[in-house]
Amino acid sequence: MRFFIMAIKYTTFETKMGWIGIAGTEKGIIRTTLPLPNKESVLKVFIELHEPDIDFSAISYFSDAVDMFTRYFNGQKVNFSLPIDFSGYTDFQIAVWEITKTIPYGELRSYKWVAQSIGNPKSARAVGHALALNPIPIIVPCHRVIASDGDLRGFSGGLELKERLIQLEKGIK
Known part of the structure; x- marks a missing residue:
């Protein structure tokens, strides 16, 4: 049997309430952070959860999600209709x-x-x-x-x- 590990993409961005991080695979979003005080705090969360050698240059991959989070924290009602990857959960x-x-x-x-x-x-x-x-x-x-x-x-x-x-x-x- 062969197992394939999906590449995880990451990005961080700033909102009115703080820095947010998003991680996802080609199947959908697997992780988001709550607002944190700075970018370094977000990076630390992802490094602890996943691996130290990660690429945070996937801002365009998550452009819809970044837009939705930004609008949400600007006080706009948002329908988070994003693909989610709940693989591995019960x-x-x-x-x-x-x-x-x-x-x-x-x-x-x-x-x-x-x-x-x-x-x-x-x-x-x-x-x-x-x-x-x-x-x-x-x-x-x-x-x-x-x-x-x-x-x-x-x-x-x-x-x-x-x-x-x-x-x-x-x-x-």
């Missing part, structure tokens, strides 16, 4: 991420709602774990998922950023 994780993508801008849903929506009403904790592993935040808007009691709870970028993203979207028309 069916449960993918189901959680796909239903989370359906949460409208400026609206919030609970972990319990996500669990019920994927047909596993008792799996709210597992939903939280799947969202903690979300490889493409913003595209899969895990910041829109909160506790049933209205508490923001965990977020890989920190609760302050989660609140900023929620407030950004409340201003989107």
